[in-house]
Amino acid sequence: MRTLKYAILGLLNRHPMTGYDLSKEFDKDLTYFWHAKHSQIYPELKKLTDENLIQFEVQITGEILEKKVYSITDLGKADLAQWLLIEEDLEPTPKDVFKLRMYFAENMSKEQLHHMIEDQYAKRSLKYNFLKERLEEYGESPTLGMSDFGDYTVLLSATMRENAYLEWLEICRSYVS
Amino acid sequence: MRTLKYAILGLLNRHPMTGYDLSKEFDKDLTYFWHAKHSQIYPELKKLTDENLIQFEVQITGEILEKKVYSITDLGKADLAQWLLIEEDLEPTPKDVFKLRMYFAENMSKEQLHHMIEDQYAKRSLKYNFLKERLEEYGESPTLGMSDFGDYTVLLSATMRENAYLEWLEICRSYVS
DNA sequence: ACCCTCATGTAACTTGTTACATGATTGA
DNA sequence: TCAATCATGTAACAAGTTACATGAGGGT
Numbered sequence A, B: 001m002r003t004l005k006y007a008i009l010g011l012l013n014r015h016p017m018t019g020y021d022l023s024k025e026f027d028k029d030l031t032y033f034w035h036a037k038h039s040q041i042y043p044e045l046k047k048l049t050d051e052n053l054i055q056f057e058v059q060i061t062g063e064i065l066e067k068k069v070y071s072i073t074d075l076g077k078a079d080l081a082q083w084l085l086i087e088e089d090l091e092p093t094p095k096d097v098f099k100l101r102m103y104f105a106e107n108m109s110k111e112q113l114h115h116m117i118e119d120q121y122a123k124r125s126l127k128y129n130f131l132k133e134r135l136e137e138y139g140e141s142p143t144l145g146m147s148d149f150g151d152y153t154v155l156l157s158a159t160m161r162e163n164a165y166l167e168w169l170e171i172c173r174s175y176v177s
Numbered sequence C: 001a002c003c004c005t006c007a008t009g010t011a012a013c014t015t016g017t018t019a020c021a022t023g024a025t026t027g028a
Numbered sequence D: 001t002c003a004a005t006c007a008t009g010t011a012a013c014a015a016g017t018t019a020c021a022t023g024a025g026g027g028t
Helices: A003-014 A019-027 A038-050 A074-084 A097-103 A110-136 A146-176 B003-014 B019-027 B038-050 B074-084 B097-103 B110-136 B146-176
Strands: A054-061 A065-072 B054-061 B065-072
Touching: A003 A019, A003 A038, A003 A054, A003 A065, A003 A074, A003 B097, A019 A038, A019 A065, A038 A054, A038 A065, A065 A074, A097 A110, A097 B003, A097 B146, A110 A146, A146 B097, A146 B146, B003 B019, B003 B038, B003 B054, B003 B065, B003 B074, B019 B038, B019 B065, B038 B054, B038 B065, B065 B074, B097 B110, B110 B146
Parallel strands: none
Antiparallel strands: A054 A065, B054 B065
């Protein structure tokens, strides 16, 4: 499906940047729904360049250090625009190792199961609180321009998702205690 | 991380079955948190047999057709028991192509965005209703034995997850209309 | 001097998907 | 006899991770 391709095209469509910059983007906002390491990004950039969807110019930082600043081409923009409108079937439910363990919970003692749930709850709480703080930076009732919509909405979805996960864990906990 | 390995060990720990049976399990309850095709399962079964974690005996169906009925070994049971108790760091937020499209929504017209959201809402609703029906088969307030806990809890988590997704889509919708 | 960040890549491997390939059994 | 399901596998490819590998820039 070449999803990484479109994640990169979408980012470069905002403004030109280097592979390193892209890599950092995947560690910021994009973590709420995608991720990629630099070892996957650099080869993909090469491929997209070969396909004439992006191009780069070399900039010099300091005296020697070269960096490639990539930008999207018209061909790339057209490809992206077309991809954005595709209405696919639902993807399968995402994989979740913790749930796999819960599914086989009959092989644990009640104490062990209880401990697993508490541990997961603690970790999810931290994540939820972090997301909630980010979200509150937008203020109580955000009035969104189209440019903020994307950023805000994916953060909101991540927060609601973690909230639902915590609620589920609370129910699990109540069945075990 | 060999997660497929433990999914298979967990299933075989319940009772012996064939690769074909395992494949069907991944299409049933396990879809709520894992999936695998037969082309991945058969090689893994071979590997697990080589590692002495499972074993098989050949049964004949009808006159000719051979099937391999796999069962877990003591070594496999020990490996599974140890794995179940591992408390890992949270996995990264699962990937979601629809959210990637929403993130780049600034490149769509309001009408296009609206259509995308409605389409996704319709598909998610169907899934949610299906899950809810499955869940209601357990009755209003289920009294769970340890053997049902796994089955019920993963279904509950999938339902709550879809519910949260729908709530998010409703908010998205309200920003667009 | 030292450390952190910036910056770019490759190699080996694991995981997962799609397509190819075959044939038996069961019930309508 | 025909179709759906049962049953098992492989090959080629795509996607993703971990480790290897190198070196400059900037601040203390």
